[in-house]
Amino acid sequence: MAAGKPSAVDERRAQFARYKQDVKARGKSFYPFAMFEDTVMSLVVVTVIVALAAVWKWTAWAPHHLGTHQGLLGPEYTAPADPGTTNFVPRPDWYFYFLFYLLRIFKWPETVFLGTVGVPTIALILLIALPFYDVRRERRLSRRPVAVVGLVLTILSMAILTWKGATASEALASEVIADVPNWISAEKLPPAAVPGAKLFAVAGCTACHTYLGTGSSNLGAPDLTTIGTRNLGIAFQIRHLQCPSCVNPGSPMPKFASLGTTRLHELAVFLEASKGKK
Amino acid sequence: MSTRRRQPSRMQQAVDFPLDWLEERSGLVGGVKYFLFRKVPADTNWMQTLGSATLTAFLVQTVTGVILAMYYQPTPNDAYASIVNITDHVTLGWLVRGMHKWGASVFIILMFLHMGRVFLFGAYKYPRELNWVLGVLLLVMGMAEGFTGYLLPWDQTAYWASVVGINLNGTAPFLGPWLAQFLRGGQDIGAETLARFYSLHMLVIPGAIFALIGLHLYLVIRLGVTSPPWSKEAAGADRADEPSQLREGLTRPAARGAGESE
Numbered sequence: 001m002a003a004g005k006p007s008a009v010d011e012r013r014a015q016f017a018r019y020k021q022d023v024k025a026r027g028k029s030f031y032p033f034a035m036f037e038d039t040v041m042s043l044v045v046v047t048v049i050v051a052l053a054a055v056w057k058w059t060a061w062a063p064h065h066l067g068t069h070q071g072l073l074g075p076e077y078t079a080p081a082d083p084g085t086t087n088f089v090p091r092p093d094w095y096f097y098f099l100f101y102l103l104r105i106f107k108w109p110e111t112v113f114l115g116t117v118g119v120p121t122i123a124l125i126l127l128i129a130l131p132f133y134d135v136r137r138e139r140r141l142s143r144r145p146v147a148v149v150g151l152v153l154t155i156l157s158m159a160i161l162t163w164k165g166a167t168a169s170e171a172l173a174s175e176v177i178a179d180v181p182n183w184i185s186a187e188k189l190p191p192a193a194v195p196g197a198k199l200f201a202v203a204g205c206t207a208c209h210t211y212l213g214t215g216s217s218n219l220g221a222p223d224l225t226t227i228g229t230r231n232l233g234i235a236f237q238i239r240h241l242q243c244p245s246c247v248n249p250g251s252p253m254p255k256f257a258s259l260g261t262t263r264l265h266e267l268a269v270f271l272e273a274s275k276g277k278k
Numbered sequence: 279m280s281t282r283r284r285q286p287s288r289m290q291q292a293v294d295f296p297l298d299w300l301e302e303r304s305g306l307v308g309g310v311k312y313f314l315f316r317k318v319p320a321d322t323n324w325m326q327t328l329g330s331a332t333l334t335a336f337l338v339q340t341v342t343g344v345i346l347a348m349y350y351q352p353t354p355n356d357a358y359a360s361i362v363n364i365t366d367h368v369t370l371g372w373l374v375r376g377m378h379k380w381g382a383s384v385f386i387i388l389m390f391l392h393m394g395r396v397f398l399f400g401a402y403k404y405p406r407e408l409n410w411v412l413g414v415l416l417l418v419m420g421m422a423e424g425f426t427g428y429l430l431p432w433d434q435t436a437y438w439a440s441v442v443g444i445n446l447n448g449t450a451p452f453l454g455p456w457l458a459q460f461l462r463g464g465q466d467i468g469a470e471t472l473a474r475f476y477s478l479h480m481l482v483i484p485g486a487i488f489a490l491i492g493l494h495l496y497l498v499i500r501l502g503v504t505s506p507p508w509s510k511e512a513a514g515a516d517r518a519d520e521p522s523q524l525r526e527g528l529t530r531p532a533a534r535g536a537g538e539s540e
């Protein structure tokens with residue numbers, strides 16, 4: 001390696017040695033110069049956090065002395081957790097919206113896996129490995145076109161996914177329950193199936209399943225309008241509701257064992273009675 | 279050496295004595311001095327305060343979190359009531375909980391902004407690759423902290439978001455079902471789950487974050503921070519007076535002619 005062009009490794013070592021020399025020769029002392037800016041920025045951060053906490057408190061609680069009131073930044077807390085009544089739309093904190101929405105893109109059962117694990121894992125690997133595949137020494141943006149395009153695309157797709165996740169509308173229990181009479185007449189449900197139908201409307205099933213066009217399909221959950229035609233049986237339905245992944249391995253459907261056997265039985269009767277429009 | 283400096287004042291002695299004592303036994307004073315008076319590139323800018331701003335946000339989480347832990351009860355029966363108590367009755371409890379809740383979002387945003395600045399500067403390149411990897415681990419840990427903390431108020435939002443979140447983990451191949459089972463601590467989401475999330479949220483993950491931040495800052499100090507790449511005086515920039523043999527590979531003659539004053 002005596003003569004000829006220096007290798008890429010030599011070049012970057014030389015550059016780092018030069019960096020150290022330059023900093024030594026013309027650098028500034030961290031204290032007080034850089035530290036001043038750091039301190040100012042930290043004060044801004046703490047102020048912003050305190051301000052957010054204050055706005056949250058004074059718009060949510062102050063007007064009615066009610067912690068569940070929806071202020072500018074959301075309520076202090078919602079109703080206590082109740083595993084029995086599932087009439088709640090599951091929604092993560094905002095920084096998971098992009099994942100949340102990614103799942104909705106992969107609606108079909110065979111592809112759910114891509115949304116939950118496949119795409120996020122690949123993205124994470126690409127992120128961690130960045131310094132190992134982008135090995136050029138160049139740091140100026142004008143000479144890193146691929147990096148710039150990649151950055152813009154990443155920011156765009158994260159922003160769009162987060163935005164879509166934030167505005168995605170789920171059917172609210174109150175709206176779904178209004179549809180129950182239509183279900184009864186359209187599918188000619190027997191009276192025994194009515195309690196199950198109401199339960200279905202409020203138990204959060206429509207966050208993933210559609211029924212006669214109501215609800216939104218998520219995580220590859222099937223439309224249940226005609227689930228009864230498959231004659232899976234009451235016993236199977238109850239077992240599936242108690243522990244979906246025990247019956248259908250890998251099922252992302254939550255367990256509903258907490259509803260209790262009576263209510264599970266009502267649900268099962270409703271599902272088995274759902275034979276489609278008559 | 280017969281000439282001695284003027285005898286230091288009493289005041290000076292009172293400060294020096296404990297410092298010298300500590301330095302002689304630990305070397306800590308020298309360490310802090312090295313940290314404070316080390317040279318950084320002359321052209322660092324405001325974007326480079328984002329890392330320490332992230333650290334500040336994390337420290338806010340630590341302090342407020344410790345206070346919350348003094349009042350919070352990690353059981354399904356009491357969790358909700360203790361959160362209501364903290365928010366509406368404990369003196370300034372709303373402030374502590376509000377800062378913790380909103381500080382979490384600020385922390386995550388700052389991590390992303392800091393990462394963006396590192397990307398723009400190309401600061402993840404040799405020799406700082408490891409610090410990028412540590413950074414991504416910090417990002418993942420930060421989000422895991424958000425996920426585990428979200429369940430703790432044990433209200434409807436918390437509960438159902440976690441039900442779905444845990445079940446999503448369960449869809450991953452191989453490790454998925456195992457991970458979901460581990461997080462749940464049983465067949466259903468209940469007391470075991472809450473205890474697990476609490477322990478992860480206040481011991482395991484923050485511990486990991488502290489350790490990672492320690493390593494991260496060690497590397498920042500050891501390697502130094504990069505100059506903005508567009509800076510005319512960027513530390514380490516290619517130079518004309520480089521031995522020609524090295525320069526050949528370092529610079530592209532065409533690009534060089536085009537207006538880069540040296």
Ligand code: HEM
Nearest residue numbers: 326329330332333393401409410413414416417502503504
């Ligand atoms: C808890 C979260 C984090 C803390 C407290 C933290 C703290 C810091 C601090 C104080 C610096 C010094 C320079 C500056 O402020 O810009 C720094 C530099 C750096 N950080 Fe972070 N950081 C965190 C997360 C991350 C993340 C998510 C990444 C990227 C994936 C990252 C990658 C880097 C790199 C590569 C440097 C060196 C930059 C340079 O030399 O110019 N860090 N970090």
